[in-house]
Amino acid sequence: MSAIEAASKPVLGHGLRLQWEPAQDAHVLLFPEGMVKLNGSAGAIMSRCDGVRSLGDIVADLELAYGATGLGPDVEAFVALAIGKRWLELRA
Amino acid sequence: MSDLPPVGHGLAAPSAAFAAAAPGRTPGPPLWLLLELTYRCPLHCVFCYNPTEFANTGAELSTDDWLRVLREARALGAVQLGLSGGEPLARDDLESIVAEARALGFYINLITSGIGLSEARIGALKRAGLDHIQLSFQDSSREMNDFLSSTRTFELKAQVAALIRQYDYPMVLNVVLHRHNIDHVGEILAMAERMGAQYVELANTQYYGWAWLNREQLLPSRAQLERAEEVTRAFRARVGNRMQVYFVVPDYFEVRPKACMSGLGSVFLAVAPDGTAMPCHAARMLPGLALPNVRTSPVREIWYESTAFNRFRGQGWMKEPCASCPERDTDFGGCRCQAYLLTGDADNADPVCDLSPHHHLVSEAVARAERAVAASAGQVQKLKFRDHRISIPVVTGDPVAGA
Numbered sequence: 083m084s085a086i087e088a089a090s091k092p093v094l095g096h097g098l099r100l101q102w103e104p105a106q107d108a109h110v111l112l113f114p115e116g117m118v119k120l121n122g123s124a125g126a127i128m129s130r131c132d133g134v135r136s137l138g139d140i141v142a143d144l145e146l147a148y149g150a151t152g153l154g155p156d157v158e159a160f161v162a163l164a165i166g167k168r169w170l171e172l173r174a
Numbered sequence: 175m176s177d178l179p180p181v182g183h184g185l186a187a188p189s190a191a192f193a194a195a196a197p198g199r200t201p202g203p204p205l206w207l208l209l210e211l212t213y214r215c216p217l218h219c220v221f222c223y224n225p226t227e228f229a230n231t232g233a234e235l236s237t238d239d240w241l242r243v244l245r246e247a248r249a250l251g252a253v254q255l256g257l258s259g260g261e262p263l264a265r266d267d268l269e270s271i272v273a274e275a276r277a278l279g280f281y282i283n284l285i286t287s288g289i290g291l292s293e294a295r296i297g298a299l300k301r302a303g304l305d306h307i308q309l310s311f312q313d314s315s316r317e318m319n320d321f322l323s324s325t326r327t328f329e330l331k332a333q334v335a336a337l338i339r340q341y342d343y344p345m346v347l348n349v350v351l352h353r354h355n356i357d358h359v360g361e362i363l364a365m366a367e368r369m370g371a372q373y374v375e376l377a378n379t380q381y382y383g384w385a386w387l388n389r390e391q392l393l394p395s396r397a398q399l400e401r402a403e404e405v406t407r408a409f410r411a412r413v414g415n416r417m418q419v420y421f422v423v424p425d426y427f428e429v430r431p432k433a434c435m436s437g438l439g440s441v442f443l444a445v446a447p448d449g450t451a452m453p454c455h456a457a458r459m460l461p462g463l464a465l466p467n468v469r470t471s472p473v474r475e476i477w478y479e480s481t482a483f484n485r486f487r488g489q490g491w492m493k494e495p496c497a498s499c500p501e502r503d504t505d506f507g508g509c510r511c512q513a514y515l516l517t518g519d520a521d522n523a524d525p526v527c528d529l530s531p532h533h534h535l536v537s538e539a540v541a542r543a544e545r546a547v548a549a550s551a552g553q554v555q556k557l558k559f560r561d562h563r564i565s566i567p568v569v570t571g572d573p574v575a576g577a
Contacts, residue, residue: 097306097344097372099281105203105251112281114306114346114373117205117254168415 085158086137091173092161093133098169100128111169118169127160133173137161201487203251204443204477207280208258208455209240211268212447215261216289217327219312219350222384224260225458232448237267239469241274243445246473248278252443255280260447263290269298276303283308285348288334289327296337307338308346308375314361318354335369346373351402351424352385352392353547359402363409363419372417376406378424382456382511393543399427426536430501431508431524438486438510443477451476453483456511460520486510493521495529 086092094100099112102125109125111118120128126147130140141154164170212234213224225231235243244255255275262268263286275282282305291307309331312319316328338345347366351359359376366374378399381389394402406421413419425432435442438453445451449467452458458465463485466476477483485491489502496507507513508524516525517532525532 099305101253101279103251103253105253106205110253112254112305114308114344115254115256115283117281166415168418 086161086165086172088138088141089136091133091136092131092140092165092170093173094128094131095168095171113169123156124160124164127157128164128169131161131170201439201478202441204247204473205252205441206254206256206443207244207247207252208256208442208444209243209271210258210260210444210446210455211240211262211265211271212260214264215259215287216264217261217287219384224383225456226383226387231446231450234265234447235445235449235468237270239449240267240271243468243473244271244275244278244280247443248280250474250477253280254283256283256285258285261287261289263295269295269302272299272304273302276305281305286310287327288331291334291337293337296341300341300343304343306346307343308348309335309338310348310350311362311365312349313355314358314365318358332369335371339370344373345369345371346375347371348375348377350377350379351394352379353394353398353543354392356394356398356402360405360409363406367413367417374417374419375422376402376420377422380425382459382515386515389539390542390546393426393539394424395544395547396427396540398547399424425509425512425524425526426540428526429528431505431512431526433505434509434512434524437506439477439483440487440506443473451480451482453486454509454511457482459511460514463520491521493519493523495527495531496523499529 095113097113100109101112102108103110103119106119108122109120109129111120111128126144127140130143135143137158141157144157145151145153161170165172210224213231215222215224257268257271257275262284265271268284272282272284282303284299284304284307286307286309288309296307311328311331319328319331320326335345335347347369349355349362355362356378362376363374378394379385379392381393385392403421403423406419410419435454438457442454443451444453444455444457445468446458449469450458450465451468451471451473452465457463463482464480465482466480468476471480489497492502492507496502505524505527508526510520510524512526513522513524514520516535522532523530525536527533
């Protein structure tokens with residue numbers, strides 16, 4: 083997987099749904115006949131992938147929300163993994 | 175989560191993505207809710223998992239009953255919803271059921287033959303919030319599709335596939351494999367690609383219901399299976415992640431059983447047309463399992479308190495070799511229905527496991543299939559088509575033992 087442009091805009095894959103499930107105390111990703119329970123950081127990233135915010139915006143927003151710096155490589159690695167699984171797609 | 179087993183017309187376990195409840199603890203919520211809205215179906219498939227005595231079950235639930243089941247299950251945490259049957263489109267209140275389910279936050283899968291899915295209905299279902307449609311085909315050719323479903327439906331299904339694309343649904347094609355179509359896997363995958371499918375489920379028949387009656391005519395040979403797997407591997411390598419192809423291996427060819435339903439009473443709750451609540455779609459056959467009914471019991475009570483749903487939770491029910499097996503936390507002893515059908519005792523190890531003293535029942539069935547395939551060269555004979563006029567009680571043991 084080549085590096086993802088900071089300006090590219092990740093969005094949920096076609097036909098997928100992301101929602102918060104109180105019964106599981108987690109974000110879950112729903113797709114045809116399947117479900118993935120996301121951990122806290124995956125949920126925080128995925129819930130910001132709205133096709134409007136760029137990868138750079140998402141990293142900045144997460145760093146602000148969690149009072150952290152240097153999250154870029156981790157977020158990019160997760161987004162790349164999620165694209166490989168077709169959980170996310172990129173908008174130019 | 176690439177190894178996602180489907181729930182389709184041929185009966186398979188819910189997603190491996192659902193974690194099983196740890197043994198001995200309070201069960202988690204019924205994350206996967208399957209509503210079998212009706213046993214009515216225009217098809218007569220030889221591999222249908224519906225109970226062979228389906229024509230003798232009680233009246234279908236009303237719309238209000240189904241809506242109440244949705245609300246009660248969602249309150250417990252159910253989130254994946256399968257609407258199946260029979261043919262769910264036979265219910266004219268399907269759109270109302272979908273709308274309520276969507277409002278409650280379910281992800282809604284319609285599992286259908288496509289028969290009855292007009293453009294007006296697919297539009298209404300889209301507006302109601304249906305998330306996805308799984309369309310079944312019996313084969314890639316009109317002749318075999320129509321023969322195996324005992325109907326003339328192939329062209330109709332092809333039109334429905336086009337509608338599914340037009341209405342921007344993720345397209346999931348499900349084809350149940352067996353001796354008479356498994357050699358067509360290459361053509362089936364090519365058909366799926368032409369139709370623009372994103373997911374293809376090649377689900378080898380599992381032997382329950384009508385499929386159990388037809389097992390001696392449906393079980394493929396090992397050589398057929400290996401060729402089909404090779405064709406599937408080559409196809410996957412060519413299309414990459416543009417299409418997801420799930421190949422559900424027929425468990426008769428395995429030496430360890432499937433982790434059926436991630437353990438009964440762990441994540442899966444099915445409700446039959448007459449309101450019978452079941453820990454697996456085939457559980458109606460299990461003797462002495464007093465299945466509760468949603469007409470008379472709330473879903474919470476059914477899931478957490480009923481004897482039937484607690485019967486196979488944990489490991490206390492297990493016999494040897496399961497009871498002391500280091501793999502019991504992985505496969506939960508396999509499938510209770512298969513243990514019952516083949517050995518006559520639902521507490522036995524699933525005889526697919528080669529540690530089971532009954533494993534010979536499986537290997538002998540496979541050996542008979544080898545001989546039959548060699549002898550008949552694919553000729554189709556003696557299939558029992560699902561039919562409401564024929565009501566057949568469940569027979570356990572080996573249907574041809576001593577024959």
